[in-house]
Amino acid sequence: MFLISFEFSLFLLVVLWLNWTLRGKGVYYRFFLLAANFFFYATQKTGLILLPLGVGISNYVFALLISRSTRQGTRKALLWIDMVLNLGLLAFYKYFDFLYHCLDSVLVPLHIQLPPPFFDIFFPIGISFFTFQGISYCIDVYRDRDQVIKNPVDILLFVSFFPTILAGPIMRARTFIPQIDHPEFDSRSFQEGFALILSGLFKKLVISSYLSEHIVRDVFQAPAGYSSPTVLLAVFAYSIQIYCDFSGYSDIAIGIAQLMGYRLPPNFGMPYAVSNVQEFWRHWHISLSTWLRDYLYIPLGGSKKGKVRKYLNLLITMGLGGLWHGPDSRFLLWGLLHGAFLALKHMWRDLRQSLSADKTVKKAPWRLSTPGLARFCNFGQCLLVFTLVSFLWVFFRAENSARAFEIFRAIFACKFGGAGFEFPVLPAMAAGLAIQFAGPKLSQFYTRLQERLPLHLQAAAAALICTVIIRLGPSGIPPFIYFQF
Amino acid sequence: MSTHKELTPLRAILLYTVAMALVMVCEFQRVSSWARDAWSNITAMESPPVFALHISATEGAQPGVTGKIPPPPSVSWPLLDPVALVTNGYGFGPAKNDPWFPAAPSLLSLKTNKPASSNAGPIVAHKVLIVGDSEIAEGFGPALQRELDKYPSVKVLRKGIYSTGFIHQENLNWARTLRALINQFHPDLIIVHLGANDPIDIVPKTGRRMYFGNDQWKEVYGSRLADFLKAVSEKKIMTFWVGLPIMGSPAYCEKIKVLNSMFRQECDKVPGCFYMDTWSALTNSKGKYASYLRGPGGELVRIRAKDHVHLTGGGGKILTTFFLKTASRHVIFQTVGKVSSSN
Numbered sequence: 052m053f054l055i056s057f058e059f060s061l062f063l064l065v066v067l068w069l070n071w072t073l074r075g076k077g078v079y080y081r082f083f084l085l086a087a088n089f090f091f092y093a094t095q096k097t098g099l100i101l102l103p104l105g106v107g108i109s110n111y112v113f114a115l116l117i118s119r120s121t122r123q124g125t126r127k128a129l130l131w132i133d134m135v136l137n138l139g140l141l142a143f144y145k146y147f148d149f150l151y152h153c154l155d156s157v158l159v160p161l162h163i164q165l166p167p168p169f170f171d172i173f174f175p176i177g178i179s180f181f182t183f184q185g186i187s188y189c190i191d192v193y194r195d196r197d198q199v200i201k202n203p204v205d206i207l208l209f210v211s212f213f214p215t216i217l218a219g220p221i222m223r224a225r226t227f228i229p230q231i232d233h234p235e236f237d238s239r240s241f242q243e244g245f246a247l248i249l250s251g252l253f254k255k256l257v258i259s260s261y262l263s264e265h266i267v268r269d270v271f272q273a274p275a276g277y278s279s280p281t282v283l284l285a286v287f288a289y290s291i292q293i294y295c296d297f298s299g300y301s302d303i304a305i306g307i308a309q310l311m312g313y314r315l316p317p318n319f320g321m322p323y324a325v326s327n328v329q330e331f332w333r334h335w336h337i338s339l340s341t342w343l344r345d346y347l348y349i350p351l352g353g354s355k356k357g358k359v360r361k362y363l364n365l366l367i368t369m370g371l372g373g374l375w376h377g378p379d380s381r382f383l384l385w386g387l388l389h390g391a392f393l394a395l396k397h398m399w400r401d402l403r404q405s406l407s408a409d410k411t412v413k414k415a416p417w418r419l420s421t422p423g424l425a426r427f428c429n430f431g432q433c434l435l436v437f438t439l440v441s442f443l444w445v446f447f448r449a450e451n452s453a454r455a456f457e458i459f460r461a462i463f464a465c466k467f468g469g470a471g472f473e474f475p476v477l478p479a480m481a482a483g484l485a486i487q488f489a490g491p492k493l494s495q496f497y498t499r500l501q502e503r504l505p506l507h508l509q510a511a512a513a514a515l516i517c518t519v520i521i522r523l524g525p526s527g528i529p530p531f532i533y534f535q536f
Numbered sequence: 537m538s539t540h541k542e543l544t545p546l547r548a549i550l551l552y553t554v555a556m557a558l559v560m561v562c563e564f565q566r567v568s569s570w571a572r573d574a575w576s577n578i579t580a581m582e583s584p585p586v587f588a589l590h591i592s593a594t595e596g597a598q599p600g601v602t603g604k605i606p607p608p609p610s611v612s613w614p615l616l617d618p619v620a621l622v623t624n625g626y627g628f629g630p631a632k633n634d635p636w637f638p639a640a641p642s643l644l645s646l647k648t649n650k651p652a653s654s655n656a657g658p659i660v661a662h663k664v665l666i667v668g669d670s671e672i673a674e675g676f677g678p679a680l681q682r683e684l685d686k687y688p689s690v691k692v693l694r695k696g697i698y699s700t701g702f703i704h705q706e707n708l709n710w711a712r713t714l715r716a717l718i719n720q721f722h723p724d725l726i727i728v729h730l731g732a733n734d735p736i737d738i739v740p741k742t743g744r745r746m747y748f749g750n751d752q753w754k755e756v757y758g759s760r761l762a763d764f765l766k767a768v769s770e771k772k773i774m775t776f777w778v779g780l781p782i783m784g785s786p787a788y789c790e791k792i793k794v795l796n797s798m799f800r801q802e803c804d805k806v807p808g809c810f811y812m813d814t815w816s817a818l819t820n821s822k823g824k825y826a827s828y829l830r831g832p833g834g835e836l837v838r839i840r841a842k843d844h845v846h847l848t849g850g851g852g853k854i855l856t857t858f859f860l861k862t863a864s865r866h867v868i869f870q871t872v873g874k875v876s877s878s879n
């Protein structure tokens with residue numbers, strides 16, 4: 052079931068009604084929600100519900116064993132087994148083809164040809180997200196045994212919560228599970244949820260789909276036929292498309308959760324209004340970047356084991372973060388380049404700190420005293436970071452690394468012949484950029500306005516906005532980009 | 537302005553329901569189309585239709601077969617799809633000495649009633665319009681465009697629109713779209729690759745449902761194809777209709793054969809329109825469906841997506857090579873300063 056479909060809107064209506072009827076009724080509520088979650092996931096393919104079920108049960112059992120075990124060695128071994136199980140499952144579904152190709156390419160020079168794989172593995176949407184949630188729960192229990200959850204249904208609900216199961220945000224058990232027993236209805240939160248859904252629909256249907264359809268897809272697939280300015284514009288357009296697509300999905304997921312009375316962590320801030328790469332990662336896919344920080348970067352030693360080790364940890368974390376998206380050299384390259392820029396940012400900060408600690412060195416000459424000039428420089432920095440991030444997205448979007456370099460060649464060839472772009476792409480891009488600033492304010496405005504209107508006008512206003520968005524969107528909607536991860 | 541009553545759960549659900557109902561009223565056409573499809577799927581599941589297959593003998597099937605659509609292969613383990621196990625073979629395509637160039641079939645169908653003008657010498661193409669569904673948006677379309685972009689004097693316009701065909705005319709009317717594209721771009725060559733979404737019943741707004749493949753369905757579908765090709769014949773533009781290749785599911789394959797034979801029939805009626813049979817372009821050495829083939833260097837190449845319908849980049853490349861080799865008898869892509877054939 053696609054999140055943006057008539058059947059989903061009907062499904063959500065039934066779920067909302069039962070959610071608020073059964074909320075606070077313990078076992079009944081839990082089983083209703085569990086059934087809704089599994090029904091939703093089973094609409095992909097019925098047998099797939101075994102996956103969140105298996106991930107939930109295995110993590111529940113291992114977390115319980117970890118919490119009950121008194122010996123540190125046993126606890127550690129149990130955690131490792133749990134992680135191998137989760138990551139093994141993820142690797143099987145996500146990296147099997149890649150590993151098979153690797154094995155084949157090793158054997159081909161030896162004149163041994165493997166038969167093609169005997170089966171095609173159906174990629175279960177969301178597996179990367181719910182396995183990461185399972186792992187985070189077990190690690191949390193390993194770190195603090197008081198965080199263990201006694202009720203297995205709660206863990207299953209946490210792993211399979213339908214608004215987030217397909218593409219996050221990646222939740223933490225300690226923030227989600229306590230909300231299951233909160234029966235209070237919050238009117239403001241409901242209205243905000245509605246606003247978030249409308250915002251997500253606008254981002255996905257209007258901006259992301261338009262940019263994908265009218266410039267990004269065609270240019271990224273065959274850059275040689277386009278002029279250099281068009282290819283460059285397509286690179287920036289993809290930056291905006293992926294922001295609108297993924298943050299649009301996150302808005303819808305968070306909004307649906309809010310309609311049901313759950314508060315989820317934010318997944319996006321204003322990623323294209325930041326002045327350095329570190330800030331970018333504080334605003335982009337926040338739930339993944341904090342996951343990587345808490346469960347990979349810090350266990351690797353974080354910044355506690357010296358500067359060189361810190362830079363190396365950043366590279367490793369971002370490289371693995373890149374590979375999380377898929378087994379492809381372009382994802383690895385994308386992650387490593389982000390890691391390298393983060394390491395450079397840290398190096399620069401370390402250098403500045405050591406310089407300012409040295410009393411013999413005067414105040415840094417680049418520090419600007421005029422507020423206007425400082426603001427201008429900050430704007431320049433933002434532009435630079437946006438350009439840098441956009442160029443790195445090329446590796447993310449291109450079909451393979453070779454095509455990514457083909458795109459860069461097309462940009463730097465300075466070719467002015469070739470196909471151009473349609474003018475409406477520019478206002479669409481501007482709207483996509485502007486929505487990160489205006490989005491939260493518009494949502495607030497909508498919420499306040501709705502609170503002042505009678506119910507029938509509230510419904511009319513919501514329906515009007517929704518219809519306008521649908522009319523502005525294309526007839527066929529491409530799937531969310533992050534569903535492939 | 538005074539604040540109205542705060543929402544209660546009941547009022548909130550009412551708000552959602554009324555808003556949704558209003559949207560559905562405003563989007564009545566889409567909702568009714570969706571509801572019709574959903575309902576026809578439910579009823580189709582209850583009673584599988586009987587239809588007659590009239591497949592051309594040149595496509596390797598028995599002519600005039602009548603029967604039920606064979607059921608899709610059973611899936612033993614729900615998380616793995618074993619179709620590739622059933623149909624895969626490994627090795628090269630049919631032409632053993634040239635794995636990336638399966639034997640090119642004759643462009644003109646054997647029993648053609650095409651006018652003599654169709655067999656005239658090759659034309660020089662400067663503006664190429666490629667139209668189709670998701671197969672043109674991904675896989676084959678981009679691979680073909682990349683090859684054509686290598687000719688500096690050739691301009692390419694590619695329009696691949698997902699989930700389209702000749703069944704749901706209310707969503708997208710391809711005949712109208714093609715006319716608009718021709719008026720906008722003025723191509724001298726059109727390449728069409730459509731139909732993968734069409735092996736379904738036609739459910740009219742009023743009247744009885746037309747089961748896929750029956751006479752009534754063929755009549756309606758044929759008239760839509762004729763209308764589409766009329767846009768081409770009106771402007772006398774050379775057109776290649778690239779037929780659909782073999783598919784993973786045997787049941788789907790049978791339906792695709794029906795469509796291919798209709799495309800061939802309609803193309804034969806239009807001067808300057810050539811149907812290109814690509815059925816065997818992506819088969820393995822045994823002539824069966826393959827998800828993987830081995831490339832010239834012996835490397836394993838995935839040629840079909842996991843749905844066993846769409847082409848991957850590798851598959852698109854093979855079909856492109858096949859197309860260019862076959863089309864080179866009828867069209868020349870001119871480079872600056874010299875004339876060369878497309879391959």
